[in-house]
Each structure stands twice: as structure tokens, then as C-alpha cells.
Amino acid sequence: MQVTILKIAMQILMDKILSEYADQAFEASRLRRNGVQTTRDLVSAEMLAELEATGDAMRFVDGEGQVAWKATPRLCDHLRDLERDALDDLEDI
Amino acid sequence: MPSLEPTTIPFSIEAMRASLLRLEGDWETVQASRNRDAIYGYLTAVFELISWWEEERKAVTRAGRALHLRGYSSARQPEPFAAIILCTSDHCDADDRTRSKWSRMLRYAAEYKGLDEPLRDFVKRKGGINRCAERIARLGGRQRSLF
Numbered sequence: 001m002q003v004t005i006l007k008i009a010m011q012i013l014m015d016k017i018l019s020e021y022a023d024q025a026f027e028a029s030r031l032r033r034n035g036v037q038t039t040r041d042l043v044s045a046e047m048l049a050e051l052e053a054t055g056d057a058m059r060f061v062d063g064e065g066q067v068a069w070k071a072t073p074r075l076c077d078h079l080r081d082l083e084r085d086a087l088d089d090l091e092d093i
Numbered sequence: 094m095p096s097l098e099p100t101t102i103p104f105s106i107e108a109m110r111a112s113l114l115r116l117e118g119d120w121e122t123v124q125a126s127r128n129r130d131a132i133y134g135y136l137t138a139v140f141e142l143i144s145w146w147e148e149e150r151k152a153v154t155r156a157g158r159a160l161h162l163r164g165y166s167s168a169r170q171p172e173p174f175a176a177i178i179l180c181t182s183d184h185c186d187a188d189d190r191t192r193s194k195w196s197r198m199l200r201y202a203a204e205y206k207g208l209d210e211p212l213r214d215f216v217k218r219k220g221g222i223n224r225c226a227e228r229i230a231r232l233g234g235r236q237r238s239l240f
Contacts, residue, residue: 012102045102053107055115061144063209072115 012044013068017079018057022047051075104155106162112142113159116181124186132222133213139181140199140212143173147203174199194226201229 014022022044029043048069051057056075062068071079119135146152156173160166163180175196178187187195198216202225206215219225 049102049105049108052102053105053111055111058112058115058141059145060141061148061208065148065208067145067148074115074118 011041012048013062013066014044014048015068015070017071017075018048018051018069021051104151106158109155109158109162113162113177113181116142116177120182124183130213133216135182136195136199137212139174139177139195140202143177143199144203146173172196172200174203194222197226197229198222201225201232204229204232 012022022040025047026040026043029038048057052059056072056078057069058072059067059069116135116138119138123131123135143152143156146155152173153170156171156176157167159180160171160176165176165179175192178192178195182192201219202212202215205219206212216222216225219228
């Protein structure tokens with residue numbers, strides 16, 4: 001499987017799926033903040049740790065020898081199923 | 094102010110459990126497959142896990158944690174590839190000799206494989222699993238396999 005790595009604040013490398021998750025997590029944290037400043041990196045780190053613990057994200061050494069993150073095959077399968085279901089629902093309308 | 098330090102994300106015990114569970118799933122996929130090359134899917138997953146542990150210089154410690162989680166104990170330092178194979182494969186289908194051969198092959202790949210080359214392609218290019226295992230043994234890597 002081809003993995004596209006995006007650089008987030010030059011620090012945490014992750015694939016497209018996880019990068020989208022990070023975008024959502026950061027937006028959600030910005031909306032609910034109570035005067036507490038947070039950074040995108042911190043939100044991403046928290047999110048990745050949670051996804052890793054649930055078996056949805058994993059680390060690997062990328063083509064440049066750096067540790068990066070990608071969605072596990074399980075998460076990819078789950079997202080594919082959701083997409084298929086959404087397309088089926090669309091056809092039913 | 095954003096921190097200038099690289100963000101470090103700890104590898105939790107839950108993450109360890111999830112990683113071992115994922116590899117056990119990969120092992121079951123191999124068992125259910127009739128494809129001779131299916132084993133490369135499992136071995137690639139083991140290789141990927143140990144590679145990033147090694148990148149953080151924590152492969153031996155984490156392999157020890159994995160063994161402990163699965164109820165194994167050893168007074169000696171574990172060889173990471175052999176330890177993770179032991180923790181995630183079936184002992185009947187992967188006996189001591191097979192696990193030793195796979196771990197030697199993976200050590201050979203860790204030493205000589207390019208970052209971009211898939212494990213399967215590398216091993217096939219080098220003459221197969223047995224040949225790779227022999228090569229690392231000739232280079233003196235056999236003594237590291239303690240599991």
C-alpha cells in the first residue's frame with residue numbers, strides 16, 4: 001500500500017488518514033478550549049497515543065529512516081467499509 | 094508558545110498489547126492462507142515493529158516487556174525478532190528451529206535491506222528465507238538468538 005507522509009509542524013510524520021484525524025482533533029480542541037493554549041502537535045500526540053492503544057494507528061520507519069505514523073490495516077478496512085456503506089446508502093436514495 | 098522539542102509519544106502498555114494483537118491477527122491470516130508467500134505479510138509486520146523500536150534504541154527492552162506480557166521470562170537479554178515471533182505465533186506451526194531461522198533472516202534484512210525495498214522482494218532477491226538466515230549465521234549473528 002502506498003503511504004503518503006505529511007509533515008505536521010516539522011515534527012510528527014503521519015499518513016493522509018491520520019493527518020485528517022489530527023485536523024479534526026485539533027479543530028475540536030480549539031472549539032472546546034477554556035483559555036488553555038494547546039498546540040497542534042500536542043493534540044496530535046494525544047490522538048496518536050489513543051489510536052495506537054486501540055490498534056488503529058502504528059509507527060514505522062519511513063523511506064527516509066524516520067519514525068512515522070500510519071493507519072493500521074484494521075482502520076483502513078473499517079474506513080473502506082464505511083465508505084462502501086455510504087455509497088450503498090446513496091444508491092438507495 | 095509551541096515547544097521546539099520534538100514531540101515524543103510514549104509507547105504505552107495498551108499500545109504494546111494492541112501491537113501484539115495485530116501481529117497475532119497477521120499470523121492467523123498466514124495460517125488461513127494457501128499462498129506460500131503469505132508468511133511475508135506476517136514477517137513484514139514483525140520487521141516493521143522491531144525496526145521502529147530499534148530506531149528508538151528500545152528494541153531489547155520492549156521485546157522483554159512483550160515476553161513478560163505473554164508470561165515468558167529470561168535472565169538473558171532477548172533477541173527482539175525471535176521474542177516477538179515467539180509472542181505472536183503458534184508454537185506448533187512455528188517451532189524453535191523455524192522461529193530461529195526467521196529471526197536470523199530478519200536480522201539479516203535489518204542489516205542489509207534498503208529502507209524502500211519491501212522485505213519479500215529483498216529476501217527473494219537474496220535467495221530466499223533459508224539463504225538469508227544462513228548468511229547472518231555466517232556473519233556471526235546466530236549467538237544473539239536466545240528464543
